[in-house]
Amino acid sequence: MKIGRSKDVPAEIPTSSMADIAFLLIIFFMVTAVFSATKGLEFKLPSNEDDNRPTETEEAVFIQVAADGSISVDCKPMEVSDILDYLGPKLKRDAQKPVILYTDPFASYQSMISVYDVLLVPEREDNLLREKNLPPKYGWKVKNISVPTQSEIQDYIDIFGYNPFEAQCES
Numbered sequence: 001m002k003i004g005r006s007k008d009v010p011a012e013i014p015t016s017s018m019a020d021i022a023f024l025l026i027i028f029f030m031v032t033a034v035f036s037a038t039k040g041l042e043f044k045l046p047s048n049e050d051d052n053r054p055t056e057t058e059e060a061v062f063i064q065v066a067a068d069g070s071i072s073v074d075c076k077p078m079e080v081s082d083i084l085d086y087l088g089p090k091l092k093r094d095a096q097k098p099v100i101l102y103t104d105p106f107a108s109y110q111s112m113i114s115v116y117d118v119l120l121v122p123e124r125e126d127n128l129l130r131e132k133n134l135p136p137k138y139g140w141k142v143k144n145i146s147v148p149t150q151s152e153i154q155d156y157i158d159i160f161g162y163n164p165f166e167a168q169c170e171s
Contacts, residue, residue, distance in 0.1 A: 060098040060146075061090060064165065065115055067106035083118050084138075091140045098144040102165040105150060119145055 063083070064072045071078055073086055091097055099119060103112040122138035129136055148165075157163055 060100050061087060062165075063099060063101045063115060065101070065103040065107045065111045067104040069108060069111040071111070071115060080114050080118055083115065084121060087119075087142065088138070088140065091142065095140060096144055098146055099142050101145060101147045103147070116145070116147075 062074055064075075066072070071080060071083075073083060076086075078086065087099070101112070101115060101119070119142045123141035126136035126138050126141065153163060153165065
């Protein structure tokens, strides 16, 4: 009896069963996954009514670097070296007081960076003194520096119709 050669069966993997398994895995992960629901906004409420600090009329320190490199702090012309003397008493009273550093789009980077570096001096020097077990020189640091971007300013102008930084010192 002569045994005939069988026809070559092409090597293929049945994909229908794989599709079923993949579908079942997707269903399994969808059912077992935990979806986090937004539970609302979190607010930090005051813990005690006696603990409220008095609200100052001047909420933030506003530092403006003009196009010509001149600097004004809270609408008062000032040198870079005088900024820390001005900020010290304000930040000792309220360590969370924001410092807004607005730079004119045509001001040099060096002018803005020199002001920013001065704002970081108290923290740097106090850290160096602490490493040497010496008492801090300043005892305060600028914790809340805000540098608004041009797109943020443009969004504000689009909504309210004026540039808040140009109108800041006019009143």
